[in-house]
Structures are given as C-alpha cells and as structure tokens.
Amino acid sequence: MKTTYSRRDFMKFMGFSSVAAMAVVPTIAKAATIPHIVIIGGGFSGATCAKYLKMWGGSSIDVTIVEANRAYVSPILSNLVLNGQKSTGDLTFSYSDFSAKYKINMIHSTVNSIDKANKTITLDNAKTLKYDKLVLAAGIDFDKVSDYDTTKVPHAWKSRDGINELKAQIDSMNDADTFVMSIPASPYRCPPGPYERACVVADYLKNTKGYSNSKVIVLDANPKIIVEEQTFSAVFASYGIDYRPNATVTAVDDTTKTVTFTKDGVSNTLTSKVLNVIPNQKAAPIVFKAGVNSGNWAPINPLSYESVMVNDIYIIGDSQGTGQPKAGHIGNSEAKICADAILRKLNSKALYTSPKTNSACYSPTSSSEASWLTAVYKYDPATQRMVVASKDAGSPSTKNYQKMFLWSGNLFADTFA
Amino acid sequence: MKTNKLIFGGCTLSLSLLMAGCGGNTASTVTDDTTTKKTTYSVSGSVPGTLIEAFCKDGGYYSVNSTNNGTTNHPFKMTLPSDVSCKFIMTTNEKDPDISKRIVTPLFLSDGSTTSSYFQLTGDTDLGYIELPMSGTGIQTPLIIEVADARVKVNKFEYDPLDIDNDGIPNVYEDDDQDGLYNKFDDDDDNDGIKDIYDDDHKNDYDGDGIENRYDEDDDNDRIKDIDDDDDDNDGIKDKDENNDNSQSANIALPTSYVVNAGRLLGSQCAQCHGTNGVSVNKWDSIAGEDKLHEEMFEDDEPIMSAQARGYTNEEISLIESWLKTLTKYKD
Numbered sequence: 127m128k129t130t131y132s133r134r135d136f137m138k139f140m141g142f143s144s145v146a147a148m149a150v151v152p153t154i155a156k157a158a159t160i161p162h163i164v165i166i167g168g169g170f171s172g173a174t175c176a177k178y179l180k181m182w183g184g185s186s187i188d189v190t191i192v193e194a195n196r197a198y199v200s201p202i203l204s205n206l207v208l209n210g211q212k213s214t215g216d217l218t219f220s221y222s223d224f225s226a227k228y229k230i231n232m233i234h235s236t237v238n239s240i241d242k243a244n245k246t247i248t249l250d251n252a253k254t255l256k257y258d259k260l261v262l263a264a265g266i267d268f269d270k271v272s273d274y275d276t277t278k279v280p281h282a283w284k285s286r287d288g289i290n291e292l293k294a295q296i297d298s299m300n301d302a303d304t305f306v307m308s309i310p311a312s313p314y315r316c317p318p319g320p321y322e323r324a325c326v327v328a329d330y331l332k333n334t335k336g337y338s339n340s341k342v343i344v345l346d347a348n349p350k351i352i353v354e355e356q357t358f359s360a361v362f363a364s365y366g367i368d369y370r371p372n373a374t375v376t377a378v379d380d381t382t383k384t385v386t387f388t389k390d391g392v393s394n395t396l397t398s399k400v401l402n403v404i405p406n407q408k409a410a411p412i413v414f415k416a417g418v419n420s421g422n423w424a425p426i427n428p429l430s431y432e433s434v435m436v437n438d439i440y441i442i443g444d445s446q447g448t449g450q451p452k453a454g455h456i457g458n459s460e461a462k463i464c465a466d467a468i469l470r471k472l473n474s475k476a477l478y479t480s481p482k483t484n485s486a487c488y489s490p491t492s493s494s495e496a497s498w499l500t501a502v503y504k505y506d507p508a509t510q511r512m513v514v515a516s517k518d519a520g521s522p523s524t525k526n527y528q529k530m531f532l533w534s535g536n537l538f539a540d541t542f543a
Numbered sequence: 544m545k546t547n548k549l550i551f552g553g554c555t556l557s558l559s560l561l562m563a564g565c566g567g568n569t570a571s572t573v574t575d576d577t578t579t580k581k582t583t584y585s586v587s588g589s590v591p592g593t594l595i596e597a598f599c600k601d602g603g604y605y606s607v608n609s610t611n612n613g614t615t616n617h618p619f620k621m622t623l624p625s626d627v628s629c630k631f632i633m634t635t636n637e638k639d640p641d642i643s644k645r646i647v648t649p650l651f652l653s654d655g656s657t658t659s660s661y662f663q664l665t666g667d668t669d670l671g672y673i674e675l676p677m678s679g680t681g682i683q684t685p686l687i688i689e690v691a692d693a694r695v696k697v698n699k700f701e702y703d704p705l706d707i708d709n710d711g712i713p714n715v716y717e718d719d720d721q722d723g724l725y726n727k728f729d730d731d732d733d734n735d736g737i738k739d740i741y742d743d744d745h746k747n748d749y750d751g752d753g754i755e756n757r758y759d760e761d762d763d764n765d766r767i768k769d770i771d772d773d774d775d776d777n778d779g780i781k782d783k784d785e786n787n788d789n790s791q792s793a794n795i796a797l798p799t800s801y802v803v804n805a806g807r808l809l810g811s812q813c814a815q816c817h818g819t820n821g822v823s824v825n826k827w828d829s830i831a832g833e834d835k836l837h838e839e840m841f842e843d844d845e846p847i848m849s850a851q852a853r854g855y856t857n858e859e860i861s862l863i864e865s866w867l868k869t870l871t872k873y874k875d
Contacts, residue, residue: 184798502854518850
C-alpha cells in the first residue's frame with residue numbers, strides 16, 4: 127500500500143500555483159511574517175540568548191538554535207573533574223526540557239556556510255535556513271602550535287573532549303612524575319581557569335595522592351599572572367609550583383610528552399609525564415566564514431552585539447571582540463543585552479544606551495577552598511566601549527568553596543533551565 | 544490536578560459536544576486552577592463530509608467531524624487557542640476502514656502576501672466552503688485557500704517541528720517505514736517489531752502526534768497539558784508512581800509581544816547569581832518582589848555583592864527595584 131503524494135508535485139504546486147483551489151491565485155510569501163532568529167551555538171551565551179528572546183518576545187518571534195551536540199557539558203567547574211569531585215555527567219545539560227519550555231526550535235547540526243545577501247545559512251545536511259537575525263554564539267577556536275595528537279596531549283579547554291582524558295593521564299602519574307601545562311596569551315577563554323587548574327592539580331597530587339616529589343610546572347605566555355595575581359602567586363608558592371612567565375610554546379611531541387618553548391628569546395624543552403598545552407585562541411571558525419572578524423575576534427556594537435561590519439549578524443560570548451573577558455558568566459550577561467536589542471530593533475524601538483554587564487567567577491584552589499573575582503562593565507559613550515564600573519576579588523576560603531556551587535547553580539539554571 | 548480537564552472545553556471530541564459545550568461566537572476565556580487565562584476563538588466553515596484535525600505548534604491537537612446536514616456542504620466548528628499557531632489536516636472518506644483510501648489534504652492559507660500551513664486566530668472566523676478533493680487516495684498536495692479575514696493571521700516559520708522535512712506533509716502523515724500506514728496510525732514507526740512506546744531507537748512520541756514528548760506539551764493527547772496532567776502517558780499509572788517518568792518541565796507563560804522595560808533589562812543581570820526573574824534555585828537570596836533594594840545591595844556581609852553594587856547608579860537601582868516589585872515575592 128503506497129500513498130500517492132509526491133514531494134515533487136507539492137513543490138511544483140507551490141511554485142506555479144497552477145491548480146489553485148480558490149478563485150484568487152495565491153501569492154507566494156516574500157518574507158516570513160514572524161521574524162526568525164537563528165542562533166549558532168548552544169553554550170552559555172547562545173542558550174541564554176534564546177531563552178531571553180522567547181521570555182521577552184514570546185510568540186512574536188521564532189527562535190532556532192543550531193547546535194552540533196545533543197547536550198552541553200559545562201567548562202565551568204570542569205577542573206573539579208580532574209580531582210574527582212565532579213564528573214562530566216554532573217556538568218551536562220540537556221536541551222530537551224529547555225527547548226520545550228521556551229518553545230525554542232533545536233536543530234542538532236553544524237553550519238556549512240552563511241549567505242549574507244540572501245540571509246540564509248546552509249547546514250551540513252545541505253538544508254538551508256532563512257534568518258532575519260543571526261546570532262553567532264560559537265565560542266572559540268585554537269591556534270595551531272604544531273602537528274600533534276590532541277588525545278595524547280589534550281588541551282581540555284572545550285570540556286568533554288579532553289577533560290576526561292586529562293583526568294585519566296593525571297591518575298596514571300606516580301610520585302616524582304612531572305605535570306607541565308601551558309597558559310595561552312591573553313585574551314583567551316576564562317582568564318582565571320588555567321591558574322585554577324594548576325592549583326587543583328598540584329593539590330590533588332600532593333594532598334589526595336600524597337605525592338611529595340611530583341612537580342607542577344606552568345609555562346605562561348603572558349608576562350605575569352593576568353588575574354587574581356596576589357591569590358594565585360601565594361597559592362602557587364604554597365604548593366611549590368614552578369611558574370615561568372613569558373614562556374611561549376612552539377612545538378609539542380605527543381609521544382615523549384616534550385614541549386618546546388621560547389623564554390626571553392631562548393628556546394628550551396621540557397619533558398613530562400603529563401602535558402597539558404592550552405593553545406592561543408581566536409573566534410570560532412563560523413565568525414571567519416561569515417567575514418565578521420577583524421583580526422582574531424569580531425568587533426561589535428556593545429549596545430546590541432550587532433557586528434559593526436555586517437548588518438543583522440550579532441556576535442556574543444567568547445568570539446566577540448570587546449575588552450570584556452571571555453567566559454560563561456559574562457556570555458550569559460551579554461546574551462541578555464543582545465536579546466533585548468534584537469527585540470527593540472524588530473519593534474522599531476531605540477537601543478538602550480547604558481547597558482550593564484557583569485562577570486563573576488569562583489575558582490577552586492584546592493579540594494576545599496575557592497577564591498572569587500567579579501566586575502561590572504558599563505558603556506562609555508566617548509569611546510563606545512565597555513569599561514569597568516567596579517571590581518573586586520576575594521581570597522581562597524572554605525566558605526567561598528561552598529558559595530561556588532550556589533553561584534554556579536543559579537548560573538546554570540539561568541542559562542539552561 | 545485533573546480538575547481542569549475542561550481547559551480546552553472538550554470541544555474536540557465531537558461536533559455535538561462542541562455545540563453543547565462551546566456554542567457562541569464570542570471569545571471565551573477559561574481559567575484553570577493556577578489562574579492562567581487562556582483565550583480561545585472559534586473557526587468554522589463547511590466541507591464535504593470530513594474529519595478536521597488541527598495540529599498546533601505547542602503540541603496541542605484538536606479534531607472534529609463535520610456535521611451531515613443532508614446537503615453536500617457539511618458545517619464544522621472548532622475552538623482553538625489564540626496564543627499559538629496551528630495547521631489543518633482535512634480528511635474526506637474519513638470513515639473508510641482501509642486507511643489508505645482516506646483522502647488526506649493538508650491545508651495552506653494565503654493572506655495575499657504570505658502562504659503557510661500555520662495560522663493563528665485573533666478572533667472568531669468563518670472560512671466558508673472548503674473544496675476538498677473527493678476522489679483519489681492518500682495524501683494530497685496541499686490545498687491553498689485565500690483568507691481575506693484579518694482575524695486569521697497567516698504565520699510562516701522557517702523551521703517547522705511538525706513537518707521536519709518541510710514537504711508540506713506533517714510528520715504524522717508521513718510513512719517513515721513505508722509500510723502503508725501513516726506514522727499516526729502506526730504503532731511501530733520503524734517496523735522493527737518493537738512497538739513505539741517500548742522502542743528506544745524510535746522517537747519518544749507517546750501519542751503519535753508527530754511531536755516528540757520533549758516538545759509536546761500534551762504527551763498523551765488527552766487535551767490536558769502535561770503540567771496539569773498527573774498521568775502523562777495515559778497508562779493509568781500516576782506519574783508520581785511511575786519509574787520511567789516522562790513528565791515534562793514546567794510550562795511558563797510566554798508573552799505575545801515585546802514591551803520595552805529598562806528595569807527588567809538591568810535586573811536580568813542579577814539572575815546569574817539570584818535566579819531567572821529573581822527566583823533562586825538554591826539558598827542564595829531570591830530577589831523577586833524585593834522592595835528595599837538599595838539597602839539590600841549594600842549590606843556589607845557579602846563582599847562580592849558589594850563589589851557589584853558599586854557598579855550601579857542610584858537611578859539604575861531604582862529602575863531594577865521597580866521591576867522586581869512587579870514580580871511575586873518568593874518565599875524562601
């Protein structure tokens with residue numbers, strides 16, 4: 127028993143209207159009546175943007191997230207996977223309830239190309255999707271250091287991929303083995319993150335494993351610790367971490383776990399048991415494909431996050447090129463400004479001229495203590511940039527370690543629930 | 544919470560029930576026990592003897608049979624919610640026991656500029672006579688009808704979860720395994736011998752309406768939204784007693800239009816730590832309903848809060864407070 131329809135018939139019908147049922151021949155739509163906002167990427171900034179667009183714009187808009195993964199694994203708190211206090215499962219968020227609750231369309235696919243003139247994107251199944259507004263929330267990409275196998279030398283900086291591998295490698299260390307990690311040149315995703323990682327690993331080897339002869343060596347491409355300098359230099363000293371600033375990684379040997387780096391114009395090598403190279407970073411590939419980058423990042427108008435280069439394309443989160451840090455909390459923050467600006471634009475309202483964003487981060491420095499860092503950013507009309515309005519930092523304590531989970535709990539819920 | 548079973552008026556069961564329960568042409572507002580108001584409007588018309596089904600973008604499903612009044616134009620009337628877009632599938636020969644002989648026609652509407660299967664009602668409307676095909680079998684090419692009534696908004700979506708291959712034929716009237724049974728009537732869509740409800744590799748779609756449970760606000764198509772339904776899969780076992788609970792996340796009310804609100808925009812920046820709309824998911828303070836925000840923000844027992852507070856002007860704090868005051872105070 128076969129049904130008799132054919133898709134070709136339907137397309138022909140829609141195209142020629144030759145068998146119109148009613149007296150008036152219908153006109154085929156020129157434009158969608160409901161504006162369609164397509165968001166590429168379902169991380170902290172993309173998911174927040176979708177949620178707030180629907181919370182504030184409701185049925186007046188249609189929102190689609192294009193995200194390759196069926197679930198999101200948070201990089202926030204993922205250093206606690208390394209010391210066994212969290213699993214990647216604990217940090218995984220499903221899109222299913224979220225998308226049903228806010229009536230967001232989810233397409234699990236990757237994007238091949240963007241046609242800016244016709245305002246369409248092409249997915250990896252060759253399907254095209256038309257957009258009225260396109261939001262790029264696609265995170266980061268890495269600069270290439272040299273040819274090596276990233277499963278043997280994981281960066282563990284995009285979560286699930288490498289974090290479990292790095293955990294397994296650290297667990298294979300014996301007393302007197304060396305852990306070497308490198309910190310990329312600023313700006314990179316999550317400024318305190320690498321320093322935090324060095325602390326968590328040193329604490330784990332020393333206090334959980336009980337190794338007194340293991341070494342942790344940190345190669346920092348920056349001239350000094352770029353955030354919470356007092357906190358991290360004190361904690362590094364307490365663990366005996368060998369910290370080397372101005373050290374730029376130039377080559378990696380994944381078999382011998384040897385890293386080559388230049389420091390003060392001189393080339394050096396270090397061989398380790400576990401090597402964790404976090405390469406320099408730039409905007410996600412789709413930003414370059416869309417041609418909305420200037421150098422490594424995407425310049426935007428901080429009142430809306432719309433590209434200053436191409437209309438109707440917005441860039442939020444780690445790919446955007448303001449001076450604001452690149453991290454999940456502030457990605458969530460930027461997403462709300464962007465969502466509101468898109469809705470204002472669609473409703474012919476003026477943009478809000480004094481937006482505020484904020485960043486906050488609790489960083490574990492051991493299995494029982496955490497420090498924090500926070501800042502508020504305001505728009506400076508003179509320079510048309512976001513500048514710091516206030517900031518502060520707090521030293522490691524057990525109280526802050528507990529508050530870290532209250533902070534992340536509400537941040538996760540505000541983004542994915 | 545079975546008390547609001549009549550949230551959709553039972554209007555979808557049969558025309559006689561519809562006439563008895565939902566007569567009248569004015570907009571009716573029904574209230575459920577959570578005091579959410581839902582506005583509905585009626586859509587009527589006439590057709591050859593027909594089963595009329597409406598599939599709505601939020602997973603709602605409504606159906607009605609036209610009334611045989613002795614003529615060839617059988618009237619029908621259906622009540623649909625106003626806050627969501629729906630599409631019609633009309634089936635003539637609908638009583639033929641051989642499903643393949645039923646004539647299934649997806650309806651498209653055109654308002655002169657937009658043509659789409661989706662429409663949204665902003666008032667009661669009458670579509671007039673719809674000339675459905677009476678010969679042929681199976682799925683027909685979609686029929687486009689002109690609507691000149693401004694109370695019918697034609698909405699076009701770039702991505703249609705009810706028709707994922709965008710061929711004009713809703714998922715439920717596709718025949719994924721080509722066994723001659725539309726998915727709708729097929730309890731084993733992929734023909735692997737495992738009934739859909741027990742089949743892990745089959746999409747989880749308990750009611751076979753083509754909308755996966757996770758997108759479906761009414762998993763068992765009993766016209767009780769899952770949030771109000773204590774037995775989502777209609778298996779007689781209450782959700783709370785069921786291990787394999789497929790109950791859905793809470794539904795929230797979404798607006799139908801955007802309203803500028805600077806206090807809300809500024810206040811949304813509190814949510815990263817204090818929860819969406821000021822309702823915390825843990826023991827950190829909820830701030831919904833807060834009316835002493837100036838004092839609260841500068842209490843010096845929490846240095847991370849003080850650091851944030853210093854970044855805001857008094858005027859901004861007042862704007863945030865005026866928005867927070869509109870939110871229901873959350874009791875910790």
